[in-house]
Amino acid sequence: xxxMKLLTFPLLLLFLTGCLYPQAELQKNKVPNQQQLxxxxxxxxxxxxxxxxxxxxxxxxxxxxxxxxxxxxxxKLKERNLINELPATSFENGGYYQYVLLDVEQNPTxxxxxxxxxxxxxxxxxxxxxxxxxxxxxxxxDQIARGVYELDYEKIGLNQPPVIDSPYSExxxxxxxxxxxxxxxxxxxxxxxxxxxxxxxxxxxDDIRYLLTDHAPFVPAYSDPYTVQDGxxxxxxxxxxS
Numbered sequence: 001x002x003x004m005k006l007l008t009f010p011l012l013l014l015f016l017t018g019c020l021y022p023q024a025e026l027q028k029n030k031v032p033n034q035q036q037l038x039x040x041x042x043x044x045x046x047x048x049x050x051x052x053x054x055x056x057x058x059x060x061x062x063x064x065x066x067x068x069x070x071x072x073x074x075x076k077l078k079e080r081n082l083i084n085e086l087p088a089t090s091f092e093n094g095g096y097y098q099y100v101l102l103d104v105e106q107n108p109t110x111x112x113x114x115x116x117x118x119x120x121x122x123x124x125x126x127x128x129x130x131x132x133x134x135x136x137x138x139x140x141x142d143q144i145a146r147g148v149y150e151l152d153y154e155k156i157g158l159n160q161p162p163v164i165d166s167p168y169s170e171x172x173x174x175x176x177x178x179x180x181x182x183x184x185x186x187x188x189x190x191x192x193x194x195x196x197x198x199x200x201x202x203x204x205x206d207d208i209r210y211l212l213t214d215h216a217p218f219v220p221a222y223s224d225p226y227t228v229q230d231g232x233x234x235x236x237x238x239x240x241x242s
Contacts (some may be wrong), residue, residue: 016097029208032097032112036087037217040072040099041080041110050107055108057101067209067219068113070101091115102213114167117185121164121222124175124183127156136183145238146180148224160217167188167218178224187212187220191233204229 008154016230028148043127047056056076060069074092077083089095089112098113128151141150163172176186192201194211204206207225212218225236 002160011204012132019088031090032087032217035091035113038112039083040077040087044072044101044108044110046082047077049079055101057102057104065223067102067111067223068100070097070108071106072099072101072110074099100219102148102219109213110215110217112167112217113219113221117164117221119169120162121175121183121185124151124156124162127158128177128183130180131156132181138177139178144176144236146241147237148235149177149179151175151177151183168212169193183222183224184224185220187223188226188233189218191226195228195231202228208233 005027017219043238044056048054056073058071058073060071061158074083074086074090086093087095087099089096089097091098096114096116098115100111100113101108103109107195128138138149139152139155141152143149151162153159162175164175166173166187166189168187169182171189173189174186175183178184190212191208194215195208198211198215200208200211200214202211205227208228209220209223212220227236228234229239229241229242
């Protein structure tokens with residue numbers, strides 16, 4: 001019995017450690033920090049300098065949306081010993097974020113795409129596609145702007161309108177459908193706040209989604225362009241139609 005107790009205690013300790021350690025690892029993978037961003041930014045800058053202007057990015061189709069197009073290829077940075085390890089928050093290292101570049105022509109800047117958003121939208125898109133397969137048209141609700149429609153959530157079997165956690169605030173963001181039936185995120189709530197709280201020089205006709213990336217490390221992925229009109233964020237299609 002004594003030996004059984006001695007054997008059981010290390011096993012119990014190992015079990016508890018095994019339970020606690022993944023939680024600690026999970027926690028560090030949840031929240032990006034400035035140090036990680038600066039580490040990758042410095043590595044990207046060095047790579048570009050040493051490679052004659054090339055960037056460490058993965059090849060994507062030309063029509064890939066701008067905020068998802070220039071994904072950083074960490075293997076290229078490791079090959080040149082520019083990083084020793086991948087950021088803990090990166091998807092490639094078990095985290096929630098895809099590291100991407102913006103402004104690749106003038107000033108390549110490291111930003112983050114929250115992949116939890118990707119999964120939420122993919123789930124909704126599957127439901128929308130099932131509806132389209134059965135009915136030959138998307139589950140459109142009321143029209144919001146030219147080519148922009150509310151999602152009739154009841155038609156895809158939901159009890160309430162779906163929402164997405166904003167990476168910029170504690171707000172919940174609605175989704176909408178474009179004319180092709182693609183599910184996109186409506187960032188107007190965050191844009192409204194940023195237009196009032198941040199200094200900016202955006203004018204009607206400018207894509208004001210970059211106001212978000214000017215002041216936060218995240219990209220407003222899965223969205224169509226917005227602009228500002230009479231101090232309010234509006235869909236670019238609505239502005240162009242006015």
